[in-house]
Amino acid sequence: MSVGRAGVAADWPRLGFGVGLRAEHYEDVLAGSKGADWFEAITENYIDTKGRPLAVLESVRSDHPVALHGVALSIGSADPLDRRYLKALRNLADRIEPALISDHLCWSSVDGRALFDLLPLPLTEECLTHVIERVCSVQDFLGRRILLENPSTYLGWNASTIPEAEFLSELAERADCGLLLDVNNVHVSAVNLDFDSRAYLDAIPAHRVGQVHLAGFSDMGTHLFDTHSRAVSDEVWELYRYALERIGPVASMVEWDDDIPPWSRLVEELDRARQVHAQVFSSGEVGRAAVAG
Amino acid sequence: MQPSLAELQRALAARILAEEGSDLDDWICVPSEADSAARVAVYVQGYPARIREALRETFPAVAQILGDGSFAAFADRYAKDVPADLQNLNLVGAALPAYLESDRVSGDLPFLPALAELEWAVDRCFHAELLPPFAASACSGWSLDEWARARVGFQPGLALVCAPWPLRELRETYRCERSEIDVDLVDRHDQVLVYRRGFDVVVESIEAAEAEAVASLQCGDALGEVAAKLAGSGAEPAAVAGYFGRWASLGLVVSCEACPLP
Known part of the structure; x- marks a missing residue:
């Protein structure tokens, strides 16, 4: 991937349609089952292993592009960056040569204690400056640009003064990083925190979006929960269509992490993403806003 | 504020x-x-x-x-x-x-800590690096004295767990319904060797003398010292040669070097 000039959509690799690489599908993938153009691997499942998981990842990488997607960078933590983690990530990246490296706009540890969650940040100027500095440090350390994903959110902070989409936009421009747009998370957070999901997408700089996530949520009655345990909902497919119209062609993938279905069912979901993509492209509406915006 | x-x-x-x-x-x-x-x-x-x-x-x-x-x-x-x-x-x-x-x-x-130690060893072994096995040809011309001074290095994932409980049988209980668990715990001392064969983790019960030899080598003892310990505990000291051959054939040995004379 070129890391030179910022703000050009073509900088991001056009990977097509991918899925999360999960142990439940190792045999299918290694047997050459078709359907996915690329795979996204959860970084933490591969940085502390030299056993079968890493061998599978290397085998997959020999035939397909791979993206590394982390959950433990804790980019917004008040703690110092975790150098052990960053070294492990860099070693894995050097070994795998991923097409993309991503993590989340969140924090997951404080005072050295890991909380194993994607916790919400106060969207303030103080926090924005803090995250920008850390993204720059991480990118310098890795020698690559990273993408940050909008998380699913269940509560906000009174201290927040910047809407999340604006926060991400400013962050991406000032840190020269990319964005991983999780369309399901936009929908979940929009319902949970009562904002307009399309206005959110309108505020995202299209040229910064290097990847899109699709997933299923669960309706808990009091809120939507980002479970990744079922098919993508109709609302999210519609939002995906809207996002594509704004962003243009972009690497898209389906996450399914709980109640994981057979490979063939996962491919059906991916084929639906392909259909939406094809419909948007054939309509001539693709990238209109991206060019304008 | x-x-x-x-x-x-x-x-x-x-x-x-x-x-x-x-x-x-x-x-x-x-x-x-x-x-x-x-x-x-x-x-x-x-x-x-x-x-x-x-x-x-x-x-x-x-x-x-x-x-x-x-x-x-x-x-x-x-x-x-x-x-x-x-x-x-x-x-x-x-x-x-x-x-x-x-x-x-x-x-x-009371067997739970040892069982947990075994399960953790299995997990770590699964994720461990598999190094190239030791080539026996490297010591084909060694004298008995050189063998006695040899220190052995094992694969990083190899682990030994010993306890006065039938550890391997207890570990197998995860495969059955809880109501069907029925393990005799009396006088069931077990020494379990955990190692990799390819990507599979092997959990094998071994005899006490072999376990003593593994533990001794993991502490840095030379083969001659291991043989002396076996003799001290009533085992056949020459058995260490057979154990070494078995470990080497399984690819568990990654290094074997004769230490310099003092």
């Missing part, structure tokens, strides 16, 4: 970790019709749930023997008492065998 980033994060962390004195409720916001307690609960309940799930995956036999309720309660005590300082859920069980030594569940089930 607005709280700092660190103050906000400590407040949410304190609530998640069930610690006292969090100002969280004054600092969070949810839509007017929403239940803030339900929203905070997403994070508060997510933390122990993820740790329970990770521990259950790493220690399936311990979980099966304890049963869902007891294991969940135990995992919650562990999560509260043993702060996770590494950002990887796959490593969260590192201190669990030692923690079990003093936890109340081991009172009635």
Whole structure:
């Protein structure tokens, strides 16, 4: 991937349609089952292993592009960056040569204690400056640009003064990083925190979006929960269509992490993403806003 | 004055970790019709749930023997008492065998710490690097004296777990229904060798003398010292040659070097 000039959509690799690489599908993938153009691997499942998981990842990488997607960078933590983690990530990246490296706009540890969650940040100027500095440090350390994903959110902070989409936009421009747009998370957070999901997408700089996530949520009655345990909902497919119209062609993938279905069912979901993509492209509406915006 | 980033994060962390004195409720916001307690609960309940799930995956036999309720309660005590300082859920069980030594569940089930040690060894072996095996041709011309001074290095994932319980049989209980678990514990001392064959982890019961030899070599003893220890414990000292040959044929030996004379 070129890391030179910022703000050009073509900088991001056009990977097509991918899925999360999960142990439940190792045999299918290694047997050459078709359907996915690329795979996204959860970084933490591969940085502390030299056993079968890493061998599978290397085998997959020999035939397909791979993206590394982390959950433990804790980019917004008040703690110092975790150098052990960053070294492990860099070693894995050097070994795998991923097409993309991503993590989340969140924090997951404080005072050295890991909380194993994607916790919400106060969207303030103080926090924005803090995250920008850390993204720059991480990118310098890795020698690559990273993408940050909008998380699913269940509560906000009174201290927040910047809407999340604006926060991400400013962050991406000032840190020269990319964005991983999780369309399901936009929908979940929009319902949970009562904002307009399309206005959110309108505020995202299209040229910064290097990847899109699709997933299923669960309706808990009091809120939507980002479970990744079922098919993508109709609302999210519609939002995906809207996002594509704004962003243009972009690497898209389906996450399914709980109640994981057979490979063939996962491919059906991916084929639906392909259909939406094809419909948007054939309509001539693709990238209109991206060019304008 | 607005709280700092660190103050906000400590407040949410304190609530998640069930610690006292969090100002969280004054600092969070949810839509007017929403239940803030339900929203905070997403994070508060997510933390122990993820740790329970990770521990259950790493220690399936311990979980099966304890049963869902007891294991969940135990995992919650562990999560509260043993702060996770590494950002990887796959490593969260590192201190669990030692923690079990003093936890109340081991009172009635005293084999649990050793069983947990075995399950942790299996997990680490699965993720360990597999180094090129030692080439026997490298020492084909060695004298008996050189063999006696030889120190042996094993594959990084190799582990030995010994206990006065039938560990290997206890580990197999994760495959059966809890109501069907029936393991005779009396006079069932077991020495279990954990190693990799390809990507598969092998869990093998070995005789006491072989276990003594492995333990001695892992401590850095030379083969001659191992033979002397075997003789001291009433075993056949020459057996070490047979053990070495077996380990080498399984690819468990990665180095063998004759130490210089003192």
